Amino acid sequence: MDDFDYFAGVRGESGDTRKQDHESLINQLLVELDGFETQEGVVLIATSSRPETIDEALRRPGRMDRTIALPMPNKSEREIILKKAAAEVMDDDLIHLVDWKEMARKTAGMTPQQLKEVPDGLEATFASWKYTDDEELFFFFNWLVKLNRITPDWLANSKLMFRWKSSLRDWLGLRITKEDVEAAVACIDVFNETRPGIEYENPGYKWTREFKYPHAVWAVGRGLVGALLPDYDVLENIWLDQGSWEGIGFTRFSKRQEGGYEETSTLTRVYYEKKLVHCFGSTIAAELLLPYGQNNDLNYHELEEAGKIARKMVMELGWGPDNGQTVYFAPGAIASLGMGDEMEMVQDQKIDMIYTAARDKAAEMIKRNRHVLNALLDHLMEFDAISRKGIANLLEEHGAIFENEPFVLFPLKDKEIHGGMSTDSTKLLTARS
Numbered sequence: 001m002d003d004f005d006y007f008a009g010v011r012g013e014s015g016d017t018r019k020q021d022h023e024s025l026i027n028q029l030l031v032e033l034d035g036f037e038t039q040e041g042v043v044l045i046a047t048s049s050r051p052e053t054i055d056e057a058l059r060r061p062g063r064m065d066r067t068i069a070l071p072m073p074n075k076s077e078r079e080i081i082l083k084k085a086a087a088e089v090m091d092d093d094l095i096h097l098v099d100w101k102e103m104a105r106k107t108a109g110m111t112p113q114q115l116k117e118v119p120d121g122l123e124a125t126f127a128s129w130k131y132t133d134d135e136e137l138f139f140f141f142n143w144l145v146k147l148n149r150i151t152p153d154w155l156a157n158s159k160l161m162f163r164w165k166s167s168l169r170d171w172l173g174l175r176i177t178k179e180d181v182e183a184a185v186a187c188i189d190v191f192n193e194t195r196p197g198i199e200y201e202n203p204g205y206k207w208t209r210e211f212k213y214p215h216a217v218w219a220v221g222r223g224l225v226g227a228l229l230p231d232y233d234v235l236e237n238i239w240l241d242q243g244s245w246e247g248i249g250f251t252r253f254s255k256r257q258e259g260g261y262e263e264t265s266t267l268t269r270v271y272y273e274k275k276l277v278h279c280f281g282s283t284i285a286a287e288l289l290l291p292y293g294q295n296n297d298l299n300y301h302e303l304e305e306a307g308k309i310a311r312k313m314v315m316e317l318g319w320g321p322d323n324g325q326t327v328y329f330a331p332g333a334i335a336s337l338g339m340g341d342e343m344e345m346v347q348d349q350k351i352d353m354i355y356t357a358a359r360d361k362a363a364e365m366i367k368r369n370r371h372v373l374n375a376l377l378d379h380l381m382e383f384d385a386i387s388r389k390g391i392a393n394l395l396e397e398h399g400a401i402f403e404n405e406p407f408v409l410f411p412l413k414d415k416e417i418h419g420g421m422s423t424d425s426t427k428l429l430t431a432r433s
Contacts (some may be wrong), residue, residue, distance in 0.1 A: 003113070004046035005053045014163060026055055033063040049111045072109055079104040081112055086119035094123065097181040106188065125184040126176045140172065206240050214290060215240060218298040219249035220376040221285020221366065222278070226253060228365050229274045229393060230405045238376070239385035249298070269319050272309060273409050275356065279306035280362035285373060288366065310355045320350040321357075321410050357409045365403065374402045 008026055033044070044064065048054060051067060058064050063329070073081060079100050086095050107115060148156065155161055169175050219238050227235045233253040240249055282299040290296075313319040366373060375398045379386055386394070 001044075001046040003145060004048040005050045008046075008048075008054050008058060011317040020169070024410075026058065030057055030063070033058070049113075073115070073356060074103045075101075075108070075110060077109055078110070078115055081115045082107070082118060086122075089099065089120045090123050094126070094181065097176075097178050098122070099182070099185055102185055103188075122184060122188065125188060126180050130312075137172065137174075196358070209381060212240055212248070212384075214286070214294070214296055214298065215249035216377055216380045217246075217285050217289045218282040219251050220373060221282040221289075221381055222302070223251045223281070223386075223391070224285070224369060224373055224376060225281030225362055225365055226278050227395060228400065228402050228405050229278060230407055232271075232274050232278070234388075235391055236388050237386060238391065240380065242384075269313070269317075270407060272313055272317075273317070274407060276306055276309045276313075276354070276358040277361045277365075277409075279303065280359045281308070281366065283359070284363045284366045288370070288373070306355060306358065310351045310358070313354060314347060314350045320347075321353045322350070354409065361409060365401075368401045372398045 008029070046064065059067075082100055082103055083095070086098070086100075103118065107118060110118075151161070166175075219240070223235050223238045226232060233255055236250075236252040236254055238251050242248070279302040282302055284297050286299065300327060372395060375394050376386065376391070379390070
């Protein structure tokens with residue numbers, strides 16, 4: 001079903017009686033969708049440029065609950081669609097006069113269905129620019145109708161008659177010139193159809209190995225560290241997207257259900273430490289694989305997140321290297337615990353110790369698995385994507401060295417901890433040297 005939003009909008013929003021047929025259609029469709037379980041091989045596919053306007057009942061699980069987002073055509077694709085649509089509705093001698101590149105630029109954000117209507121409206125705009133004498137045209141058209149009735153077919157279809165009609169069109173001032181087409185293209189407006197924002201130029205870069213390489217390094221470094229961490233989020237896939245507005249390299253992780261923190265809505269200290277180590281995967285990979293001086297800012301957000309995690313562990317949760325339990329800051333609190341300059345330096349040192357320990361751990365993990373990093377990078381550079389199964393196969397094939405539990409950044413001293421309580425009042429945790 002095409003343009004599904006036109007007849008599957010939210011029910012009850014309008015008192016217009018003309019929409020009652022639409023609501024009856026939705027109700028009947030809901031009944032049919034609920035009955036699809038006994039009808040094998042039946043698939044319902046609908047297209048919509050405004051999925052948010054579709055009735056929520058139609059999108060519930062078991063009905064039309066799967067959405068595939070198709071990107072809007074880019075500039076070169078819009079140009080192709082416009083030319084194909086123009087070949088169906090416009091005269092051949094007018095098609096080559098239109099600057100289709102300019103039309104593609106002006107129609108950014110339009111759907112293919114909307115683009116198909118543009119050439120038809122454009123041709124009508126050409127004629128509207130012509131100034132004509134209606135009485136004169138009526139006289140000649142009336143005379144031409146009578147002439148066509150008495151003209152034999154062999155003469156009407158001859159080249160001589162076509163040339164005569166062409167010259168008559170010029171004499172009447174009805175021929176559409178290149179100036180008319182340029183004026184129509186310059187003034188055409190598709191208001192309320194295009195979308196705001198910056199559009200990449202088809203895209204605005206060449207998809208070469210040199211261009212992809214730093215993005216692939218970022219993605220495989222981040223993905224590898226996440227895959228090696230024990231009892232951590234699951235790495236689903238790694239891919240490079242040529243047409244994305246949000247970036248080029250991507251890694252997708254899903255929460256590990258059996259970790260315990262998702263069911264109880266809690267995040268353990270061990271998870272914070274693993275996530276902190278994970279933040280440095282792309283940074284270490286870039287240092288190992290990119291030439292000196294070619295490091296980039298792709299890892300900016302990871303480093304920013306690492307700083308936030310380290311500060312939160314020390315200042316808000318009391319999870320410093322010394323395992324101190326004092327909380328120095330609470331979000332939303334009216335006042336915080338006062339600290340002098342000396343104590344602030346101590347807290348900065350604790351944050352720096354956690355930050356550095358996590359970075360060193362990430363470097364240790366990647367250096368031990370340098371051969372795996374290279375294998376993932378080569379695969380991603382060649383195919384632009386690695387699935388979850390493909391990642392597992394590469395890790396097994398190249399003998400990846402995984403981290404084991406218990407995973408800690410700061411090893412315990414000789415003292416033991418029983419039931420979460422210390423057997424000595426001295427500090428039991430020390431920073432790694």
